[in-house]
Amino acid sequence: MSTYMSMEHLRFLLHEVHNISDVLSHEKFSDLDPESIDMLLDAAKAWTDQEWHPYLKEMDEKPAYFKDNKVYSHPQIKKIFKDAGENGWISMYFDYEHGGMQLPYTVSLAVNHIFEAANNHVTGYLGLTSGSAHLLTSFGTKELQDQFVPNMLAGKWGGTMCLTEPQAGSSLSDVKTSAQPLENGQYKITGQKIFISGGDHEATENIIHLTLARIEGAPEGTKGISLFVVPKFRILDDGSFEDNDVITAGDFQKLGQRGYSTVHLSFGEKNDCIGYLVGEPNKGLSYMFQMMNGARLEVGMAATSTATAAYYASLQYAKERPQGRRIEDNGRKNINAEQTLIINHADVRRMLFLQKAIVEASLSLLIETSVYQDKFASGPESERKNYHLLMELLTPMAKTYPSEKGKQAVDTGLQVLGGYGFCMDFILQQYYRDVRIMSIYEGTTGIQSIDLLGRKVTMENGAALMLLVQKISEIIDEASTFEDLKPYASQLKKSLGKVQEVLMKLTPLAMNGDYELYLSDATIFMDLASNVVIAYQWLKMALKAKHALVTGTGKFDSAFYESKIHTMKFYYKYELPRVYSCAETLMSDEALTIVNEQSEILV
């Protein structure tokens, strides 16, 4: 099997750290057990080993391209769509009634980890297809569902989400695409959408665009946005296709993820583009946000998985490349000794552990967040609200930490290879380019940070935060019962205190209405808070590892568990102390980035 991720680490997280069996105990999942999940993961790995991973480099070298008003993607995409449809991967978390496997979201995200690590250029095609089909099954009429969903889940038709417009960018209140009501209840759609991932290609017969548009006369801003299904081809009663006037105006050639087409779509240039309203008018954005939460976790997962693949690529190199010699006690190197493998140089080991510390905890955070999503969606009614709060709070961090620190991890992996890391013959440079998009997709880091500090921390008077602090405190208490984990438990407690101290400082700004200042360093707050949340993941992993070592009950060997404890220590020595610098910045009284009437443009 190809090593681009660790099945052991994934199983450790699902079964021993985050107790997927709790989720499987929900009524909805009564047909599943841990063994069936493991078999499914193995099947995903075997498939991607054979059909995904071998095409990763080629998809980069022969990117999707636009020619003569068409977009051509790598031929393997078509095969993967077909296989995915036939084997149920697109519909894996859909209910039985839609032909799905009715898996927990957590399991589908774990499968996505395998997919993205194998080939991050492919997963989006499938993920947006399930995501948009899921919007239809959630909010669309039975008729709309029947018309579109089966072929999407079968991999015959692709799906997209169309939000961004040239003049609006991330500011959805400025969406201008218009929907003119027709007498038959349908709408004529006119407008421009850019950065549409998987927005055109030859891999499926049809492409179904879930599109935000404004019904004529709708209120200004986000309150006037509605959601429409706009297919590339309309389906006639006999099942044949009719062109729906969705033109691909061009494509975006990108730094990375070059196998994944990104296009500019023009709707209704010939005034013949029909859209079908999904749900009620003017509620489009709230519907889209159901999908956005998932999409954000999936981007976090794409970042985690790409950085994981980079970690294993650099680890393999470090284990095979001899160079130089270790420093001896006299401070010199014995030139007559054989060269050592570079993994034995302290700085190289530091670079490997840094990657491991980032990627393994990123995965843990994503799984914790998705478990909360499952417990919210299908768990006991009485617990749902709390899990919803936790999921909402963790989502921006689970998107951002892996995206931002994943960049650093891949950068570090490239550095392990020295000059070879910069060469196109080695895969690190591709991961370096691929991972760069993740902190931009689905809301940039700046936007996620404002979401975290501006909405999630404050929602319900800080209830979500209190729940999270409680979760973290439980792990601190439990870890403190092991003498050798105690110092780390204390360090986490102190770091958590820093977050609270910072919030004591910041909250009055929001209370006094100085929101711009309150949010001005949201990105630094994101760094602070996610560092603590990742440290919590590491302490939890170390605690479970310690348990397994002490009781001898774990499924893995002792080296596996020791490596978790060691990497936790690494994180606490090298990464967690960054909370002090972030806190120092956030506690400062200086406002240096806000434009005011007095300030000139000093940049």
Place this chain on the structure above:
Amino acid sequence: MSTYMSMEHLRFLLHEVHNISDVLSHEKFSDLDPESIDMLLDAAKAWTDQEWHPYLKEMDEKPAYFKDNKVYSHPQIKKIFKDAGENGWISMYFDYEHGGMQLPYTVSLAVNHIFEAANNHVTGYLGLTSGSAHLLTSFGTKELQDQFVPNMLAGKWGGTMCLTEPQAGSSLSDVKTSAQPLENGQYKITGQKIFISGGDHEATENIIHLTLARIEGAPEGTKGISLFVVPKFRILDDGSFEDNDVITAGDFQKLGQRGYSTVHLSFGEKNDCIGYLVGEPNKGLSYMFQMMNGARLEVGMAATSTATAAYYASLQYAKERPQGRRIEDNGRKNINAEQTLIINHADVRRMLFLQKAIVEASLSLLIETSVYQDKFASGPESERKNYHLLMELLTPMAKTYPSEKGKQAVDTGLQVLGGYGFCMDFILQQYYRDVRIMSIYEGTTGIQSIDLLGRKVTMENGAALMLLVQKISEIIDEASTFEDLKPYASQLKKSLGKVQEVLMKLTPLAMNGDYELYLSDATIFMDLASNVVIAYQWLKMALKAKHALVTGTGKFDSAFYESKIHTMKFYYKYELPRVYSCAETLMSDEALTIVNEQSEILV
């Protein structure tokens, strides 16, 4: 004029911050004055505006390539070599006797800033040509100089340095290329060299390789390495060329700097490759290190300049792109208001100031280091030793800080553009790729860090460090005389104290012979020390700006000086506090990255 760097900032540093007039007062530079330097810089800018910058994107899109045993570079390289030779840019810091302009090294580095910011794919071709010619004028016989130097400085022949070999990588003690003495005093060269920048191309008639090789029977390790001139073509008595059996075995296609050819050379496959010894046998590495110090500063400058160009590209975008609205006092955004330019969003301003803070201080550090180099090379005898120590100490930081933080700066610039930053139509993605090599070239960050902590900090019982602390303390004292700079002076003093505290902790390790542990976190020490040194650059710049504002004597307007003070404050709020986290890591007693007999491989 194209804006890819700031002539004002460069002049401010040369004239007001680092007093280039001190250097110009050296006997050697009696023909120069500040005005002539400014004119020269203007000429460099005008030339690069016209002949360099417009080709930057094209050189990336149509990279140098290897075909039929030849390497083809962009045609503009040939024109630039010719113009550079004719106008004296290659020989600018050479003495009059070699036909040079006899400029201070600092001025040539300032010119390099303009060159690299305009087009970082070109400068290396010229820089290695002057660097290798300079090795010849420093250590070669008159005969060798006469044979090679004039044509190199005229831009007719290129020059390279050939160090790295496939089996040795950064470990020069493992160099195997062999030199077999012939009766006529020449040598037959046999061996393989990789990663040779500018190692083959069609832009010059001949290429002169300054090559490290081992004379048969020489001692093992670095003490047995000699330096040879190995031309691509030997020059016959009538001036005609004869093939010298230097074969280009292939090229390296790279992530960035794609216009700059990088090749694998094979010497003496037909046993007909002649090399000429430079200087004495077995002293090759010490000669090469004369060039390496300069090369390291030039890489730091390439990183600084690339990141500077990226900063200006993102600044321009931020000033032109309307998107979203500022947050109002009620915490909402007025959707009826016009969109604001993104430069008015606090997080975007933060990203712009971060770039400015990194790139402007990087330039300042490089200029300070090169002024010390000039004062060492041509200043009064009594001061030379101290300036040499300072130059030696600062060089690894002046190479590494711009390379490492330059990556972050460019990454931040790309983020300012959001999705467009990831698109090939915008230049940010190219700078992102180009800058990535800088922390690998001429000794990776790991190697620079070991040089800093292992050699430079300890040399002459810490004399260099004491000199630097004295320089920093002078600025702290002077800044403390201005009430509004006082808090920053205190913060710098405290941060400097952290470095000293860390060294008190680490030094006993070296004294007790535990060198591997002493050096194991050298990279973190590099981060700590260079952060303080950059903070010192900012305080010095702010101090000079304050002086200019108070006395009204500066050459720039008050907004210019205010922006320096504001950016200093930004650095002290957002960047300098990282010393606390670095110090926390370095003060830890845990050794987590050293392999020992007990430890399994835990990565």
